[in-house]
Amino acid sequence: MADIIDDxxxxxxxxxxxxGGYIVIFSCISAYINVIPFKNDIVPAVICGITEITNGIYIAGKINADKKLITTFIILINSFGGFSTxxxxxxxxxxxxxxxxxxxxGKILCTFITGVFCIVIL
Structure with missing residues:
Protein backbone atom coordinates (compact mmCIF):
# COMPACT_ATOMS: atom_id res chain seq x y z
CA MET A 1 0.00 0.00 0.00
CA ALA A 2 2.85 2.38 0.82
CA ASP A 3 4.36 1.85 -2.66
CA ILE A 4 1.05 2.77 -4.31
CA ILE A 5 0.82 5.98 -2.27
CA ASP A 6 4.47 6.84 -2.97
CA ASP A 7 3.95 6.34 -6.72
CA GLY A 20 3.53 24.56 -14.40
CA GLY A 21 6.50 24.45 -16.76
CA TYR A 22 4.26 24.78 -19.80
CA ILE A 23 2.46 27.71 -18.20
CA VAL A 24 5.74 29.47 -17.42
CA ILE A 25 7.19 28.89 -20.90
CA PHE A 26 4.12 30.17 -22.73
CA SER A 27 3.71 33.10 -20.32
CA CYS A 28 7.29 34.12 -21.12
CA ILE A 29 6.54 33.87 -24.84
CA SER A 30 3.50 36.12 -24.32
CA ALA A 31 5.63 38.60 -22.38
CA TYR A 32 8.14 38.73 -25.24
CA ILE A 33 5.33 39.25 -27.75
CA ASN A 34 4.10 42.23 -25.72
CA VAL A 35 7.42 44.05 -25.98
CA ILE A 36 7.43 43.88 -29.80
CA PRO A 37 6.20 47.23 -31.13
CA PHE A 38 3.13 46.67 -33.31
CA LYS A 39 1.24 49.50 -35.00
CA ASN A 40 -2.07 47.89 -34.04
CA ASP A 41 -2.80 46.67 -30.50
CA ILE A 42 -5.03 43.89 -31.85
CA VAL A 43 -2.08 41.97 -33.34
CA PRO A 44 -0.29 41.19 -30.04
CA ALA A 45 -3.67 40.34 -28.47
CA VAL A 46 -4.35 37.80 -31.22
CA ILE A 47 -0.88 36.28 -30.99
CA CYS A 48 -0.99 36.14 -27.19
CA GLY A 49 -4.51 34.72 -27.27
CA ILE A 50 -3.38 31.91 -29.55
CA THR A 51 -0.29 31.34 -27.42
CA GLU A 52 -1.58 31.41 -23.84
CA ILE A 53 -5.10 31.87 -22.45
CA THR A 54 -4.48 33.97 -19.33
CA ASN A 55 -2.23 36.62 -20.83
CA GLY A 56 -4.21 36.54 -24.07
CA ILE A 57 -7.42 37.43 -22.26
CA TYR A 58 -5.65 40.13 -20.25
CA ILE A 59 -4.16 41.75 -23.38
CA ALA A 60 -7.46 41.41 -25.29
CA GLY A 61 -9.26 43.24 -22.50
CA LYS A 62 -6.94 46.21 -22.96
CA ILE A 63 -7.28 46.69 -26.73
CA ASN A 64 -8.88 49.83 -28.04
CA ALA A 65 -11.90 48.46 -29.89
CA ASP A 66 -15.66 48.03 -29.71
CA LYS A 67 -16.79 46.24 -26.53
CA LYS A 68 -18.66 43.60 -28.56
CA LEU A 69 -15.49 42.81 -30.50
CA ILE A 70 -13.45 42.59 -27.30
CA THR A 71 -16.07 40.36 -25.67
CA THR A 72 -16.19 38.05 -28.69
CA PHE A 73 -12.42 37.91 -28.85
CA ILE A 74 -12.11 37.06 -25.14
CA ILE A 75 -14.73 34.32 -25.49
CA LEU A 76 -12.85 32.90 -28.50
CA ILE A 77 -9.57 32.89 -26.59
CA ASN A 78 -11.29 31.15 -23.70
CA SER A 79 -12.80 28.57 -26.04
CA PHE A 80 -9.51 27.75 -27.77
CA GLY A 81 -7.34 27.87 -24.67
CA GLY A 82 -4.09 28.57 -26.50
CA PHE A 83 -1.12 26.42 -27.43
CA SER A 84 -0.18 26.30 -23.77
CA THR A 85 -3.35 24.34 -22.99
CA GLY A 106 -12.13 19.50 -31.47
CA LYS A 107 -10.72 22.70 -29.92
CA ILE A 108 -10.72 24.42 -33.31
CA LEU A 109 -14.28 23.27 -34.06
CA CYS A 110 -15.46 24.38 -30.61
CA THR A 111 -13.81 27.77 -31.12
CA PHE A 112 -15.47 28.17 -34.53
CA ILE A 113 -18.92 27.26 -33.17
CA THR A 114 -18.39 29.58 -30.20
CA GLY A 115 -17.50 32.41 -32.60
CA VAL A 116 -20.66 31.86 -34.63
CA PHE A 117 -22.81 31.90 -31.49
CA CYS A 118 -21.09 35.08 -30.25
CA ILE A 119 -21.73 36.86 -33.51
CA VAL A 120 -25.40 35.79 -33.51
CA ILE A 121 -25.97 36.67 -29.85
CA LEU A 122 -24.02 39.93 -29.69
Missing amino acids: AILNTAKNMIKL IMQTMGMINGSGLSIRKYIY
Whole structure:
Protein backbone atom coordinates (compact mmCIF):
# COMPACT_ATOMS: atom_id res chain seq x y z
CA MET A 1 0.00 0.00 0.00
CA ALA A 2 2.85 2.38 0.82
CA ASP A 3 4.36 1.85 -2.66
CA ILE A 4 1.05 2.77 -4.31
CA ILE A 5 0.82 5.98 -2.27
CA ASP A 6 4.47 6.84 -2.97
CA ASP A 7 3.95 6.34 -6.72
CA ALA A 8 0.80 8.47 -6.65
CA ILE A 9 2.61 11.29 -4.84
CA LEU A 10 5.60 11.19 -7.21
CA ASN A 11 3.39 11.08 -10.33
CA THR A 12 1.30 13.97 -9.03
CA ALA A 13 4.39 16.07 -8.28
CA LYS A 14 5.84 15.29 -11.73
CA ASN A 15 2.58 16.25 -13.47
CA MET A 16 2.28 19.50 -11.48
CA ILE A 17 5.83 20.48 -12.43
CA LYS A 18 5.18 19.59 -16.08
CA LEU A 19 1.96 21.63 -16.24
CA GLY A 20 3.53 24.56 -14.40
CA GLY A 21 6.50 24.45 -16.76
CA TYR A 22 4.26 24.78 -19.80
CA ILE A 23 2.46 27.71 -18.20
CA VAL A 24 5.74 29.47 -17.42
CA ILE A 25 7.19 28.89 -20.90
CA PHE A 26 4.12 30.17 -22.73
CA SER A 27 3.71 33.10 -20.32
CA CYS A 28 7.29 34.12 -21.12
CA ILE A 29 6.54 33.87 -24.84
CA SER A 30 3.50 36.12 -24.32
CA ALA A 31 5.63 38.60 -22.38
CA TYR A 32 8.14 38.73 -25.24
CA ILE A 33 5.33 39.25 -27.75
CA ASN A 34 4.10 42.23 -25.72
CA VAL A 35 7.42 44.05 -25.98
CA ILE A 36 7.43 43.88 -29.80
CA PRO A 37 6.20 47.23 -31.13
CA PHE A 38 3.13 46.67 -33.31
CA LYS A 39 1.24 49.50 -35.00
CA ASN A 40 -2.07 47.89 -34.04
CA ASP A 41 -2.80 46.67 -30.50
CA ILE A 42 -5.03 43.89 -31.85
CA VAL A 43 -2.08 41.97 -33.34
CA PRO A 44 -0.29 41.19 -30.04
CA ALA A 45 -3.67 40.34 -28.47
CA VAL A 46 -4.35 37.80 -31.22
CA ILE A 47 -0.88 36.28 -30.99
CA CYS A 48 -0.99 36.14 -27.19
CA GLY A 49 -4.51 34.72 -27.27
CA ILE A 50 -3.38 31.91 -29.55
CA THR A 51 -0.29 31.34 -27.42
CA GLU A 52 -1.58 31.41 -23.84
CA ILE A 53 -5.10 31.87 -22.45
CA THR A 54 -4.48 33.97 -19.33
CA ASN A 55 -2.23 36.62 -20.83
CA GLY A 56 -4.21 36.54 -24.07
CA ILE A 57 -7.42 37.43 -22.26
CA TYR A 58 -5.65 40.13 -20.25
CA ILE A 59 -4.16 41.75 -23.38
CA ALA A 60 -7.46 41.41 -25.29
CA GLY A 61 -9.26 43.24 -22.50
CA LYS A 62 -6.94 46.21 -22.96
CA ILE A 63 -7.28 46.69 -26.73
CA ASN A 64 -8.88 49.83 -28.04
CA ALA A 65 -11.90 48.46 -29.89
CA ASP A 66 -15.66 48.03 -29.71
CA LYS A 67 -16.79 46.24 -26.53
CA LYS A 68 -18.66 43.60 -28.56
CA LEU A 69 -15.49 42.81 -30.50
CA ILE A 70 -13.45 42.59 -27.30
CA THR A 71 -16.07 40.36 -25.67
CA THR A 72 -16.19 38.05 -28.69
CA PHE A 73 -12.42 37.91 -28.85
CA ILE A 74 -12.11 37.06 -25.14
CA ILE A 75 -14.73 34.32 -25.49
CA LEU A 76 -12.85 32.90 -28.50
CA ILE A 77 -9.57 32.89 -26.59
CA ASN A 78 -11.29 31.15 -23.70
CA SER A 79 -12.80 28.57 -26.04
CA PHE A 80 -9.51 27.75 -27.77
CA GLY A 81 -7.34 27.87 -24.67
CA GLY A 82 -4.09 28.57 -26.50
CA PHE A 83 -1.12 26.42 -27.43
CA SER A 84 -0.18 26.30 -23.77
CA THR A 85 -3.35 24.34 -22.99
CA ILE A 86 -2.75 22.06 -25.95
CA MET A 87 0.81 21.34 -24.79
CA GLN A 88 -0.39 20.70 -21.24
CA THR A 89 -2.98 18.25 -22.54
CA MET A 90 -0.42 16.59 -24.78
CA GLY A 91 1.91 16.19 -21.82
CA MET A 92 -0.81 14.53 -19.77
CA ILE A 93 -2.13 12.13 -22.43
CA ASN A 94 1.31 11.15 -23.75
CA GLY A 95 1.47 7.36 -23.89
CA SER A 96 -2.25 6.91 -23.18
CA GLY A 97 -3.25 6.13 -26.75
CA LEU A 98 -5.51 9.20 -26.93
CA SER A 99 -5.18 11.34 -30.05
CA ILE A 100 -3.87 14.88 -29.59
CA ARG A 101 -4.79 15.54 -33.22
CA LYS A 102 -8.48 14.84 -32.52
CA TYR A 103 -8.25 17.04 -29.44
CA ILE A 104 -6.83 19.93 -31.47
CA TYR A 105 -9.47 19.52 -34.19
CA GLY A 106 -12.13 19.50 -31.47
CA LYS A 107 -10.72 22.70 -29.92
CA ILE A 108 -10.72 24.42 -33.31
CA LEU A 109 -14.28 23.27 -34.06
CA CYS A 110 -15.46 24.38 -30.61
CA THR A 111 -13.81 27.77 -31.12
CA PHE A 112 -15.47 28.17 -34.53
CA ILE A 113 -18.92 27.26 -33.17
CA THR A 114 -18.39 29.58 -30.20
CA GLY A 115 -17.50 32.41 -32.60
CA VAL A 116 -20.66 31.86 -34.63
CA PHE A 117 -22.81 31.90 -31.49
CA CYS A 118 -21.09 35.08 -30.25
CA ILE A 119 -21.73 36.86 -33.51
CA VAL A 120 -25.40 35.79 -33.51
CA ILE A 121 -25.97 36.67 -29.85
CA LEU A 122 -24.02 39.93 -29.69
